[in-house]
Amino acid sequence: MEAQLPQHAASVLDLIAGIESDSDLMVKVGQQVLSSGGDGKSAPMFPLDFLALGAIKRNLNTARAFRQMVESWNMICARTLLRTHIDTGLRFSAAWEVQKPHDFAMAVLRGDRIDQMKDRLGQRLTDKRLVELRSGNYPWLQNVYGNLSGYIHFSGSHIIDSVASLAENSDAATMSFLLSDTDLRFPEFSWIEICECFSEATQILRKYLTGWAQTKAMTPEQLDAQRHSGD
Known part of the structure; x- marks a missing residue:
């Protein structure tokens, strides 16, 4: 019989509830994307719509799994999901960032690797490049993304997480390890931080989804004017 896990602090529980609310809002954004025809009716489907729907689906599944990992005190998997x-x-x-977004979407649908494609400046759309492009609006992104990269593949990050304590004296150092499927040693602020980062990352996706929905709702004249404005 598994031991009963403690409950997170109220501050963490509030953030978990906020992530669930974000998922409800993400569904509404998806509905907005599909119905953005400029007249309140359903709009034609474009290649970028398929990319949007795939991103929303992945977002919803990841968010649910993330909440479950936090609730079960599984920091290692929570960090892996945050990176995803x-x-x-x-x-x-x-x-x-590309000249032809719909061609880009079709290439992704065919299975082409995004990190092998190039932006308008001829630079590959690697993860590093995308982080650099978005860090101006999201200053936390570069450090967080870099720190989380070690959780995607087995690395030193997992070794460090297995250490329970380290004591040093004049003669020798003593290290103890904890082999457990829970991470109860992390303080409250660590759980707050990872939940806040998750919510911030949701805002990145929602911003671009909303932008696409608004673009679809434009008349040809409005779209042409926006293109000429350089926005």
């Missing part, structure tokens, strides 16, 4: 979650927003936003 950030990736969704970054790679969807790559469509704004």
